[in-house]
Amino acid sequence: MTFVAGPVAVPTATQRRLFSRITVLSFLLCVLLPVLASAGYYAFLAVDRFAVETKFAIRSPGVTASTDLLGIVTGSAASNSTVADSWMVVEYLESREFLDTLAQEVDLKALYAAPRGDILTRLAAEATTEDMVDFLPRVVSASFESSTQIITVETQAFSPEEATRMAEVVLSATSTLINAVSEKARQDTVRLAELELARAEQALRDQRAAIAAFRETEQKIDPTATVATQEGVLAQLQNRLASTRTELSSLREFLAPDAPSVRVLQSQIDSLERQIGTERARLGIGDAGAAAGSTGETITDSLNRSVTEYEALKVDLDFRQRAYLSALSSLEAARIEADRQQRYVATFVTPSQPQSARYPQVTLSMLLIGTVAFLIWGVLAMFIHILREHLT
Structure with a gap:
């Protein structure tokens, strides 16, 4: 038995030109335009931001090395307490309470609102308290490494002095918080015995x-x-x-x-x-x-x-x-026991005034934008190719 192949659909020149133009246009919109816009932003609009990094840990005198069972149990309890306090500090630095404390030391709008910064990094002049709470993690970022129990805080500002001042305020507020929590726990521990x-x-x-x-x-x-x-x-x-x-x-x-x-x-x-x-x-x-x-x-x-x-x-x-x-x-x-469970902030990387701006990281940002844009365009180009094959 002999099979005769039917006619194969061949795209016309007009169709080929149309899909080629669509492909080129998608490349311009998805890759070239974002990259050029980003380059223009970083070249003409972006304002340097200085960053100060502070590292500290929550420690307790009761956390000591011990090989006996009681020491391991009590040491583990004290360690769990300091871990909980560390996470509490991270959450506190993103809270309304910290914003209120910060407002007593610095004027956020004066530091971050127009004419300071640029359109993407500044705080709106008419920002409400809730807006400032949302804006806070952009200039004060905290992270906790559970394996080392170290808290790293990075503060950003548009001048080295302001970034350093922000870091000092963060460290002071953290120490005040830990001291208050520790003192309350101490009072609760002693109060029953006093009664x-x-x-x-x-x-x-x-x-x-x-x-x-x-x-x-x-x-x-x-x-x-x-x-x-x-x-x-x-x-x-x-x-x-x-x-x-x-x-x-x-x-x-x-x-x-x-x-x-x-x-x-x-x-x-x-x-x-x-x-x-x-x-x-x-x-x-x-x-x-x-x-x-x-x-x-x-x-x-x-x-x-x-x-x-x-x-x-x-x-x-x-x-x-x-x-x-x-x-x-x-x-x-x-x-x-209350004295043994006292917690304190042990700072080993203190705030120091930066000599150069850390942000924006132009090279890294451009590579990231270009890579993401190219991946998006690649996916879109694949769909265009599939559509062309389906239509023809």
């Missing part, structure tokens, strides 16, 4: 007042000490009584009952027995202690109540003293 110490101190003061009131009411400084003293006196009297009775028994063996020595010893025994009775009554021992007072309470009951109440007050006082000392130690530990 606990205040409660413990007040409880101790109240307990001491209760003991003072008890002593005023009972007219005794320490009932337990009073009892111990009286018991000691009673024991001495009883010893003396026993000794005197022994001596009297010995004398009666060879002396008459009415002998002067016997009468003297008997008199001493009677005196000692009366003293012992008095001391036993004070201690609430025996029948004397069972005698009811004016309130109907026996001496024994009164003494027991007084001692029991005082011992309870002393136990509470000891407990509250220990609680106070514990709260005092906790406050000191909280202060040490």
